[in-house]
Amino acid sequence: MQMKPEDYLARILPQERVKTSLVDRIAYANDAGFYHLIPKAVVQPVGVDEVRELFRISREQQIPLCFRAGGTSLSGQSITDGILVDLSKHWRKVEPLEQGRKVRVEPGVTGAMVNTYLKSWQTKIGPDPSSINAAMMGGILSNNASGMCCGVAYNSYHTLASLRFVLPDGNCFDTANTDDYARFEKEEKVLHDKLVGLRERIAANPLLEERIRKKYRTKNTVGYSLNALVDYLHPLDIFAHLLIGAEGTLGFIAEAVLHTIPNPVHNATAILYFDTIRSACAAITPLKDSGAAVLELMDRASLRSVENLKGLPAFFRELPESAAGILCEYQASSPEELEKQLAAVQPLLQELPLLHAADFTRDPYTREFYWKIRKGMFPSVGAVRASGTTVILEDIAFPVEQLADAVIDLQQLFRDFGYDNAIIFGHAKDGNLHFVVTQLLEEQKEIDRYDRFIRALVELVLKKYDGALKAEHGTGRNMAPFVEAEWGGEAYAIMKELKACVDPGHLLNPGVIINQSAEAHIQNLKQMPSVEAEVDKCIECGFCEHHCPSKDVTLTPRQRIQVRRQLQLFRRQGNEKDHRQLLKEYQYAGLDTCATDGLCQSDCPVSINTGELVKRLRREQHGSFSNGVANFLSRNFSLTETMTRGLVRAGVGLNKVFGPSFMGKMTGMVKRVLPKDAAVPQWWDEIGAAPKQLVSEPSHPQVVYFTACIHRVMGNRNGRSLQESFIRVSRAAGMEVLLPRDIQGHCCGQPFSSKGFKKAAGMMEEKTIDALLRWTDNGRLPVVCDFTSCTYTLLHNADYFSAEYKEKFSRLRWMDIIQYLEKEIVPRITVKDKRKEVVLHPTCSTSKLLLGSSLQKVAAACADQVVVPVHAGCCGMAGDRGFLFPELTNGATKEEVAELPKGAGSCYSTGLTCEMALEHASGKPYEHLLFLLDDVI
Secondary structure (H helix, E strand, O other): OOOOHHHHHOOOOOHHHEEOOHHHHHHOOEOOOOEEOOOOEEEOOOOHHHHHHHHHHHHHHOOOEEEEOOOOOOOOOOOOOOEEEEOOOOOOOEEEEHHHOEEEEOOOOEHHHHHHHHHHHOEEEOOEOOOOOOOEHHHHHHOOOOEOOOOOOOOOOOOEEEEEEEOOOOOEEEOOOOHHHHHHHHHOHHHHHHHHHHHHHHHOOHHHHHHHHHHOOOOOOOOOOOOHHHHOOOHHHHHHHHHOOOOOOOOEEEEEEEEEEEOOOEEEEEEEEEOOHHHHHHOHHHHHHOOOOEEEEEEHHHHHHOOOOOOOOHHHHHOOOOOEEEEEEEEEOOHHHHHHHHHHHHHHHHHOOEOOOOOOEOOHHHHHHHHHHHHOHHHHHHHHOOOOOEEEEEEEEOOHHHHHHHHHHHHHHHHHOOOOOOEEEEEHHHOEEEEEEEEOOOOHHHHHHHHHHHHHHHHHHHHHOOOEOOOOOOOHHHHHHHHHHHHOHHHHHHHHHHHHHHOOOOOEOOOOOOOOOOOHHHOOEOOOOOOOHHHHHOOOOOOOHHHOOOOOOOOOHHHHHHHHHHHHHHHHHOOHHHHHHHHHHHHHHHHHOOOOOOHHHHHOOOOOOHHHHHHHHHHHHOOHHHHHHHHHHHHOHHHHHHHHHHHHHHHHHHHHHHOOOHHHHHHHHHHHHOOOOOOOOOOOOOEEEOOOOOOEOOOOOOEEEEOOHHHHHEEEOOOOOHHHHHHHHHHHOOOOEEEOOOOOOOOOOHHHHOOOOHHHHHHHHHHHHHHHHHHOOOOOOOEEEOOHHHHHHHHHOHHHOOHHHHHHHHOOOEEEHHHHHHHHHHHHOOOOOOEEEEEEOOOHHHHHOOOHHHHHHHHHOOEEEEEOOOOOOOOOOOOOHHHHOHHHHHHHHHHHHHOOOOOOOOEEEOOHHHHHHHHHHHOOOEEEHHHHHHHHO
């Protein structure tokens, strides 16, 4: 009897790191490309020894193995129907070396996070793909990523200093270890001799050697990095560089050391508009020679795709049909150097046939807007595509001197095959073009059309221009059938021999790069059924995932959407058994453990807020009874507060009687015996009783203090009164505060809206608006809220208001506690006892309200050094969800807590439950920022 994957995997990995449930397997069936394979299991190893065991299991069971990091690959490189090895959870080491001149990385850390660690040295990694916020180093290395600025010189291959890797036979080598060179020759003699033979074979064929050298002078990621057999002598160095760009088909990259490059902090950016694509392309070489760091070409169709962005110049929509644009940027390490570059390019700019004068900006906000235009082109097509269609993003390269002709031919190809909404943009100084088409992949005639189009594209790129079918995205499944067409029979034979020598069973990521099927590009295609508005917009790029607090616990926003699509597919197929099972598993993984913080929207190219989707799905689950209970609690919120406050005091009292951890142990025991999706809260020792409710009603108040209901029903264990501190700090700044005596029973509505009780939330908010208008003298006085999450909720829950209450709400003037402290308090107080160092946790609402810098300014007025952990993000509390599912906060806070400074004792935030979550995870006291000011004045 054949063993199940969970049986043989359980021998080498603990149960919690072997995922075989249907929901987990479906969640990893797709990457950012348009292929779909459901793995038999998803595993999460933590070290090289476990990877070795996985290779052994793969050989013994004859089951494919695929390593996956960020899953942002665009051509199906990180999916499998075998064992998928997820590296995104445990391989996140970053270590700057030699004052930032080098950096050691593991495969599960994003490129952006690596650059964050390097920022203080003003260096960065060479590759700069547009997906750098989501793409992880495993994929950046395995796809030989480059990007907008790095060209060929600074791609992954050319910036590699050393590599630690594991071969499919389990042997591990590190090019930083000199002893490993002799060991490689001894322990891997067959591979060693094969590499020597291949190198000699190329050296004996001058035409092939020159072909290889020529292909890698420009961007090219088709096939294996054959330049390694030309550039390096020792087989260990050769193989290490063959792994770069091998897309996980030759071995496992465990660790890399990269040379870094300077990170210029001074930039000048402009969009140059030309009358034709030909005149734009003619300007590329002289602009490149002038020192331009960025030259991003945009055809008229791509410009049209973003013309509805607010802030564009009036002439943008009136550009002629033949027009094209170039996003041009100069970069320098000093203002003086930048000015020299701009002065030197002025004569050239005067000669270029520009439709409008070049206007280079140094303003960071304008620069960001220009980049928003360029980066918005891909998602703009994705957002307006027909429901059920897939976005296909491909990249090709042409000789720069032939780029204009190539663009014109490519546009004609789109017309020939009916891709009317196709757009072209790309890294012009490297001759690298990206194009986007939308394609229906559910009908055979549409698949046939795509097949004919790809074959015509191959003919155009290779026969007419001798270009590259893949410039920087990796070969993948889409171009695997055409590797031989690009390289020729002899070079392709070398690639096949290399693969067969390293992986004779073809078990490591099979079908990627080397694929015997001439139709691999149209096999295992991903279906995109129409489901609902939010889901249908998603292009599954994965840009949202690094923000998600549940990413290390259950599902990410992308995966929640992918599972929704699979549910629809099961329903269409009549597969009731799997539909029921997936729906059942989705409850906990997809709905219960979503924090609904909405940070996923901040990097989503098509602006999807998966948190709002989850709230709506929760709302649809509520029956009349649960809605009735929620409505009753909303209408009687004063009673709700009293009861909750009483329960908290009772819990604190029991802890005093039976020991400080009695309640935690008791509720923890209850949770252990109940199903994991049971909504039973866990008591935390950080919970304290609410201080006495204060009232402040001066005759001439200057501000109304709206203290959040959470601060009225519980406190932290230090017993301090936030209301008392607010009034004291305000008076120290000469501000009189109105804290109404009838504030009990009023709330922002978040306890209801986060759980999907829309009517209850609306009733609560409307009642609160009426009270606020009364307290503020119909909006004359500003309102300050002391919980940033509540501020955000009140400012963004307009959908819960009727038209009447939208008008009423517009009369109110809101300030979050952070804004109040920054604008009204800090300038008017004297700090007497400044702290040496404080640590901040910006809540997710702080980030969404763009108050992060304000938070730091307030803290900086009170301390010599302000530390914000680079991994600071949503803590996963989501109001009370962390009490219900503590694993959510444990996963969300793990990395932030790990990097807290040793001895850090002064930690602050602006949300009680967030403070509790961080204190619970770290054991360090976290308090409200207001207490910091109260302590130093």
